[in-house]
Amino acid sequence: MDMPTPRALPAADDMIAAVLERWPATVAVFLHRRMACAGCTMAPFMTVDEAADSYGIPLADLLVELRAAAQGNAPQGPFEPPLPHG
Amino acid sequence: MKALAPDPAVLHGMELFAGLDAAALAEVVRHAHTRRLRKGTRVFAQSDPADTCHALIDGRVKIVQQGPDGQQLVIRFVGPGETFGTAAVVVGTGYPGDAVAVADCVEIIWSKDVMAALMERHPPIAMNALRIVGRRLREVQTRLREVSTERVERRVAHALLRLVRQAGRRVEGGGVEIAFPLSRQDLAEMTGTTLHTVSRIVSAWDGEGIVESGRQHLVIRKPHRLVALAEDLPSPDAPTDEGENPPPPLRKRKDRAPRSG
Secondary structure (H helix, E strand, C coil): CCCCCCCCCCCCCEEEEHHHHHHHHHHHHHHHHHCCCCCCCCCHCCCCHHHHHHHHHCCCHHHHHHHHHCCCCCCCCCCCCCCCCC | CCCCCCCCCHHCCCCCHCCCCCHHHHHHHHHEEEEECCCEEEEEEECCCCEEEEEEEEEEEEEEEECCCCCEEEEEEEECCEEEEEHHHHHCCCCCCCEEEEEEEEEEEEEEEHHHHHHHCCCCHHHHHHHHHHHHHHHHHHHHHHHHHCCHHHHHHHHHHHHHHHHHECCCCEEEEEECCCHHHHHHHCCCCHHHHHHHHHHHHHCCCCCCECCCCCEECCCCHHHHHHHHCCCCCCCCCCCCCCCCCCCCCCCCCCCCC
16 A cells, blocks of 8 residues: 555544545544544544544544545444443 | 725625625625724614614624513624624514624624615525524524523533534644633523523533633633533443443434445
């Protein structure tokens, strides 16, 4: 696989809303991870890093999944409801 | 309050005039005038005959309604690009509340007769106004439900989320500030509760590090926790028996079916 250029794929300091807007398929990752990010009021103000931290998910794992989804390999449903917020 | 020469560019992005061509926009501006408002200025007063329509170019205006017993209710905050006083002009009643500049502002004004003529000549303005009023009605219905059914803490959390949608700004080091002066009294008047109750709630949130609140300034340090409070999701400290009682799914604006490929 080619090395991605910095903004060609989701990055840790991207805002969640920007990721969802640019790569709509990533919504499946958030649902799969039971994160309530899609459509959240705070999504324009929180980074991928902060969202991972809020849910206690390793950033590296989340980034791998977001990048895979952005490249056409998104998780399939059905999805469980969101987890409690931290 | 100094009169300024209007420039059609000030209408850019204003929903009331969406869909108008350049000639129509020029006509709209030709019949308007703009003025600066110092913070604290009362733009119009409750019950005054509604004879001018207003749109905010810059700053922030608070619409406050006072009841017969002197109790105040913040109807809404108006931000740049939004109109105010327009519905009252169309309805033909007095203004529903006082409009007060809570920051230095620039606004653009049309007389009642001019706006009526513009709406007749350019029907998209009337359609836009209907959409704006319809959306505000939905907001009011949401708030009515919140006041009727939710405990106060959730109402205050919802009020903050509405303010974030309208005027949120990310701050250094993470967190979101409400980018205009906001007092605890304002929050009380937005949620139909007392200053005492809001102070108790905000102080508790401050203690938990969810917000940082000054006299007229509020930063949400744990945006995630505030959403959880507003949506009534269980906190991570609460005992979880998800197998029995899974948290309710969130119905969100942008929810859509996941797509593959």
